[in-house]
Amino acid sequence: MANEAAAHADHVEPNYLAIMVFLTILTILELMVPPLVSDKLTAGSLLVILAVAKALLVALYFMHLRFERTTLSVIALTPMAICVFLIIMLLPDLTSTTRTYTPVEPTAMSETADH
Amino acid sequence: MSEAVVDSHAPVQQPAESPVTPESWGKLGMWVFLAGDAMSFGGLLAGYGAMRASSPDWPNPLDALGIELTAFMTFLLIVSSFTMVKALSAAKHSDLPNFRKYLLLTIVGGTVFLGLQAYEWTHLTHVGMTMSGNPWGAPLFGTTFYILTGFHGCHVFGGVVYLTCVLFAGMNGRFLGENSSPVEIVGLYWHFVDLVWILVFTFVYLL
Numbered sequence: 001m002a003n004e005a006a007a008h009a010d011h012v013e014p015n016y017l018a019i020m021v022f023l024t025i026l027t028i029l030e031l032m033v034p035p036l037v038s039d040k041l042t043a044g045s046l047l048v049i050l051a052v053a054k055a056l057l058v059a060l061y062f063m064h065l066r067f068e069r070t071t072l073s074v075i076a077l078t079p080m081a082i083c084v085f086l087i088i089m090l091l092p093d094l095t096s097t098t099r100t101y102t103p104v105e106p107t108a109m110s111e112t113a114d115h
Numbered sequence: 116m117s118e119a120v121v122d123s124h125a126p127v128q129q130p131a132e133s134p135v136t137p138e139s140w141g142k143l144g145m146w147v148f149l150a151g152d153a154m155s156f157g158g159l160l161a162g163y164g165a166m167r168a169s170s171p172d173w174p175n176p177l178d179a180l181g182i183e184l185t186a187f188m189t190f191l192l193i194v195s196s197f198t199m200v201k202a203l204s205a206a207k208h209s210d211l212p213n214f215r216k217y218l219l220l221t222i223v224g225g226t227v228f229l230g231l232q233a234y235e236w237t238h239l240t241h242v243g244m245t246m247s248g249n250p251w252g253a254p255l256f257g258t259t260f261y262i263l264t265g266f267h268g269c270h271v272f273g274g275v276v277y278l279t280c281v282l283f284a285g286m287n288g289r290f291l292g293e294n295s296s297p298v299e300i301v302g303l304y305w306h307f308v309d310l311v312w313i314l315v316f317t318f319v320y321l322l
Contacts, residue, residue, distance in 0.1 A: 013204060016197055016200045016201065016204075017197070019197075020193060020194065020196075020197040023193045024190060024193060027186065027189055027190060027193070030316075030317065030321060031182070031186055031321075033321070034177055034321060044322055047317050047321050047322055048317070048322075050317070051313055051314055051316075051317035051318075054313045055310050055313050055314060058196060058306055058309055058310045058313065059306075059310060062196050062197075062199070062200050062302075062306040062309070063302075063303055063306045063307070063310075068136075069135055069136075071135045072135050072136065072143075072146060075135075075146050075147065075150050076146065076149075076150060076153075078150055079150050079151075079153035079154045079157055080153070080157070082154060082157070083153075083154065083157030083158070083160075083161060086157065086158065086161045087161050087164065090161060090164070090165045093165060093169065094165060094168040094169055
């Protein structure tokens, strides 16, 4: 066990400066998306891809997830999977029900009450 | 009642080792905490998305919020994550001066971030954006903005306090070489705060 721990602790250190520069470049690209891409869906997709790429860089290299055991990655990914499930569960609330709701006219309401 | 014989010269070992993080139990504990904390942020972001999608008069964040300042704040957190890994690297290589220097720079980065967030909030409240309303449209825009950035700001504040404690505790070289686990654990927390800001910046300010 101690040898395994030593093997994990002694992994080759990544080039942290290069990762920081890469993260900065991705942030600049993110800032360029809204003024340059007019289509909302394309711009949104690009921004999400860039954000996920940045988050992965931080998790894999700064948090050393790339050099850890797979079980630790599973622990880290579990909340992401649950959040995706939560978003899917919320989707029915965001579609036709909200958008096509029309308030009942006051006259119609009083007529209904008379009955 | 018999007493266990303890060899005072033997290296201090925890009663059992985690197969996931053989270095320390604390590291596994931090990962489990971060997984739970990620669910808090995930719930808040999903709620933000649901409210935004169901509000037809949601303002364009690019018009309402100052993007240049928050882009700089993002850069600041990325740099502070870099100084944090350098502090850990210095601790592992028993380089006390660099450990102190980089950890102090990380604390400074977090403190400046908090100062800029306070400045941003002050500016936004002056132009009329509060928890209950704003000049641009849906009142929930302000509510979700302050709750999300405020929850993250609390994490940054907690991180700055945690980092300061580790700096003072390790000032005399307590966390060098094989004993650098506490530095790695505080680093995990700090990188998580950076990671969450990357998502908050994209979803609240840019999208």
